[in-house]
Amino acid sequence: QVQLAESGGGLVQAGGSLRLTCAASGRAFSSYGMGWFRQAPGREREFVARIDWSGGSQYYTDSVKGRFTVSRDNAKNTVYLQMNSLKPEDTAVYYCAAEGWGGKYYQPQGYDYWGQGTQVTVSS
Numbered sequence: 259q260v261q262l263a264e265s266g267g268g269l270v271q272a273g274g275s276l277r278l279t280c281a282a283s284g285r286a287f288s289s290y291g292m293g294w295f296r297q298a299p300g301r302e303r304e305f306v307a308r309i310d311w312s313g314g315s316q317y318y319t320d321s322v323k324g325r326f327t328v329s330r331d332n333a334k335n336t337v338y339l340q341m342n343s344l345k346p347e348d349t350a351v352y353y354c355a356a357e358g359w360g361g362k363y364y365q366p367q368g369y370d371y372w373g374q375g376t377q378v379t380v381s382s
Contacts, residue, residue: 260284260356260371267352267376270344274380278339280354280373288332291357293369294339296350296378305364306352307339317363321347344380351375 266278280292291310297303307328308317316328327340337354357363358370 260287260290262354262356262371262373264352264354264373264376267378269379269381272344272346272380272382274344275340275342276344276378278341278352278354278376278378280337280339282335282337282356287335287356291363292328292330292337293355293357293363294328294337294352295355295366295369296348296352297375298350301350303353303366305366308357308363309337319364341378344378346380346382349378349380351377 261283263281264278266276270276289311293308294306295303296306305319306322307326309328309330313330325343330337353375354373355369356371357368361368
């Protein structure tokens with residue numbers, strides 16, 4: 259079991275930055291690949307970024323490449339999402355999740371554990 263809790267969301271102007279933090283508790287956090295997803299009102303939950311267990315590999319959806327950076331600190335049981343050059347279309351609830359075996363890394367069904375989410379609102 260892994261428990262996840264996101265923080266760091268808020269209201270920011272377009273072009274601004276936020277850093278989201280996902281704090282994990284439970285067993286063997288360092289063995290999990292970790293993902294970030296987001297969900298805007300009326301839309302499906304979508305993949306944002308993924309980092310492997312060691313932090314050596316990262317994947318991003320095209321719309322955030324060059325603007326967002328995912329990282330992790332296994333000693334602190336924490337995953338981060340640094341978001342720069344934010345756009346109004348980045349507005350959503352952001353979730354971190356720990357990988358399972360039920361799907362691809364870019365699919366929600368590929369993750370077994372989820373946090374409660376943190377709201378990010380980007381004003382124009």
